[in-house]
Amino acid sequence: MKTIYTDALVIGGGLAGLRVAIACKERGLDTLILSLIPAKRSHSAAAQGGMQASLGNSIKGMGDNEDVHFQDTVKGSDWGCDQKVARMFAHVAPKAVRQASAWGVPWSRVKQGDRKAIVNAETVTITESKEAHGLITARDFGGTKKWRTCYTADGTGHSMLYAMDNKAISLGIPVHERKEAIALIEDGERCHGAVVRDLVTGELVAYLSRTTTIATGGYGRLWSVSTNAIICEGTGQGIALETGKVALGNPEAIQFHPTAIVPVGILTTEGCRGDGGLLRDKDGHRFMPDYEPEKKELASRDVVSRRMTEHMRKGKGVDSPYGPHLWLDITLLGREHIEKNLREVQEICQYFLGIDPAEEWIPVRPTQHYSMGGVRTNEQGEAPNLKGLFSVGEAACWDMHGFNRLGGNSLAETVVAGMIVGEYVADACEQYPMGEVTLAKAKIGEQCDDIDAMLSRSEGESAFELREQMEAIMMDKVGIFRTGDELALAVSELRELNQRAQNIKVSNQKRHANPELVAAIRIKKMLKVALSVAVAAEARTESRGAHSREDYPQRNDRDWLKRSLAFWRNDDIELEYEQLDVNEMELPPGYRGYGEDNAIAHPDTEARLAQVEQTNAQFENRFERQQQLMSYELPANLQPKNQRLGEES
Numbered sequence: 001m002k003t004i005y006t007d008a009l010v011i012g013g014g015l016a017g018l019r020v021a022i023a024c025k026e027r028g029l030d031t032l033i034l035s036l037i038p039a040k041r042s043h044s045a046a047a048q049g050g051m052q053a054s055l056g057n058s059i060k061g062m063g064d065n066e067d068v069h070f071q072d073t074v075k076g077s078d079w080g081c082d083q084k085v086a087r088m089f090a091h092v093a094p095k096a097v098r099q100a101s102a103w104g105v106p107w108s109r110v111k112q113g114d115r116k117a118i119v120n121a122e123t124v125t126i127t128e129s130k131e132a133h134g135l136i137t138a139r140d141f142g143g144t145k146k147w148r149t150c151y152t153a154d155g156t157g158h159s160m161l162y163a164m165d166n167k168a169i170s171l172g173i174p175v176h177e178r179k180e181a182i183a184l185i186e187d188g189e190r191c192h193g194a195v196v197r198d199l200v201t202g203e204l205v206a207y208l209s210r211t212t213t214i215a216t217g218g219y220g221r222l223w224s225v226s227t228n229a230i231i232c233e234g235t236g237q238g239i240a241l242e243t244g245k246v247a248l249g250n251p252e253a254i255q256f257h258p259t260a261i262v263p264v265g266i267l268t269t270e271g272c273r274g275d276g277g278l279l280r281d282k283d284g285h286r287f288m289p290d291y292e293p294e295k296k297e298l299a300s301r302d303v304v305s306r307r308m309t310e311h312m313r314k315g316k317g318v319d320s321p322y323g324p325h326l327w328l329d330i331t332l333l334g335r336e337h338i339e340k341n342l343r344e345v346q347e348i349c350q351y352f353l354g355i356d357p358a359e360e361w362i363p364v365r366p367t368q369h370y371s372m373g374g375v376r377t378n379e380q381g382e383a384p385n386l387k388g389l390f391s392v393g394e395a396a397c398w399d400m401h402g403f404n405r406l407g408g409n410s411l412a413e414t415v416v417a418g419m420i421v422g423e424y425v426a427d428a429c430e431q432y433p434m435g436e437v438t439l440a441k442a443k444i445g446e447q448c449d450d451i452d453a454m455l456s457r458s459e460g461e462s463a464f465e466l467r468e469q470m471e472a473i474m475m476d477k478v479g480i481f482r483t484g485d486e487l488a489l490a491v492s493e494l495r496e497l498n499q500r501a502q503n504i505k506v507s508n509q510k511r512h513a514n515p516e517l518v519a520a521i522r523i524k525k526m527l528k529v530a531l532s533v534a535v536a537a538e539a540r541t542e543s544r545g546a547h548s549r550e551d552y553p554q555r556n557d558r559d560w561l562k563r564s565l566a567f568w569r570n571d572d573i574e575l576e577y578e579q580l581d582v583n584e585m586e587l588p589p590g591y592r593g594y595g596e597d598n599a600i601a602h603p604d605t606e607a608r609l610a611q612v613e614q615t616n617a618q619f620e621n622r623f624e625r626q627q628q629l630m631s632y633e634l635p636a637n638l639q640p641k642n643q644r645l646g647e648e649s
């Protein structure tokens, strides 16, 4: 058995994984990253729009701070998030942007003087101050109160990922590419590393470590149409589930992005609407103000996606061979703006639709986009029931997103959580012993037996067929609008697929470079994750954020102010719940400011609101006030206050 030892094993070479690895390496730990593909091709590279952080440099961001960012995030989450985590996040985000800048991210900058911008379909003049000239600027994005989304034209993820990967290279952190973690090595109490399959040679290798971090991104490819890269298949969540000890938190919380192009599902960034783009129906009518008079096109994504679907159901969609769609109109922004700030969008339209978005409208519809759910961790990023296993980024449910994450908060989460959790991972590496080799042997044996069985079977199921059927079930029955009947059907169909997956036959007998074998290994994990989504969605009889039950249209704080925990036990999903305590919330549940105002209140909300108001009246200093309301912890190096233009330090 080939064995590789490292202190900190990081599974995933996207922004989150790279940032955790950097934190560990900077603490002098031996650190190693695994990735399916070269790190710079991770899905993080596709993010166009930007990263939220309350810098408050641009005139439209003036007055922004951690408090405002925190409130936007909690409201966006529809009160499903862990508010302490949202606080930790909002505090560190400005540091993360500045650090990224120091590491080479070419953030777009404020230019002093007048410039034209489109706000609510009107051309307005924005005047930037002389003091702000040259500082990092921000765009309107994510339905936030202040313009807070920092960007590098529309290639933000690309430039961030390159800077982060270059930093990792400069620190000498090895990335083992084309390696897939297919199981965790654990003893029921502690994680010792992972069984890793070399995608080129087919060899199984034991990676033993003091800590293991799952940073494998989202699970969008469970659906047949998604904005996610084809590698976002949720195998990281799958191997965590398969331990039986680790839960997926809120797996049913799935975001649908309003503006993916039809039919392929490639995203056009929310920056299009942030910069002033409009949504139109088959008559060319701008319909969002009819539904959302205040936020219009910039209401949160769950709301815009639902309004679009509602509008198409009323027959206002444009008929196409691929079903109905709506239009995204960015022609009003002008060619110069598009060629400067929305270049990737322009290229996507040219290459995949054959249109020029400066002249023609873009066909769009809501499409699966982001996984709020993931490996459930505590505030330090560690799985509560399996010491030494951490998770970070989209793979995780650290839970700052609750039931809807705001545009621009995810890129920010990858690096912010990478910074915070990275410190806790490094602390753990200093405490925990190296993984046990005897456990690895047993785990590798199990995986070998499974692969041998699939290769030697004379009759059996096709992994590709199982996958196609799973994708269709998820698309048809576990989408934007959900009903109990459809979800129950989805659960029973997925259970049947899971049974059939025990009998997969791989026809291509090669052990090396064999895509059919890869698909066979993956589908078993994907089905478990898919089942966790459907089972948790069926059980949650309310509508919250992106989880919209037509048979239970109200957000129900009385009965459902809790996080779903999905465990894989006895060959099926078992649900448990984690209660969210209103009495500990800095921002008690209320109206989000957009969407329907129809929640069933929690019995503690009124009393907590009164307490909060009293505290607010008592303390003038916002930092003291905040500490009184809900204290939170951060690693010492991340605690200092953030400086802002015009604020006394």
Ligand SMILES: Cc1cc2nc3c(=O)[nH]c(=O)nc-3n(C[C@H](O)[C@H](O)[C@H](O)COP(=O)(O)OP(=O)(O)OC[C@H]3O[C@@H](n4cnc5c(N)ncnc54)[C@H](O)[C@@H]3O)c2cc1C
Pocket (backbone or CB within 6 Å): 011, 012, 013, 014, 015, 016, 017, 034, 035, 036, 037, 038, 039, 042, 043, 044, 045, 046, 047, 048, 049, 050, 051, 052, 156, 157, 179, 180, 181, 182, 215, 216, 217, 218, 227, 228, 229, 231, 232, 235, 236, 267, 269, 369, 370, 392, 393, 394, 395, 407, 408, 409, 410, 411, 412, 414
């Ligand atoms: C089209 C698009 C645009 C977006 N735009 C924005 C935006 O503008 N702003 C914003 O905030 N967010 C945006 N997002 C969301 C954001 O980009 C992602 O949430 C974030 O980049 C995820 O980063 P990550 O590091 O968690 O995972 P990823 O970047 O997906 O990296 C996952 C890594 O894990 C590896 N991996 C996976 N499984 C395994 C395995 N089993 N073994 C070994 N390695 C494995 C992969 O090789 C990869 O290196 C966008 C998302 C999409 C789909």
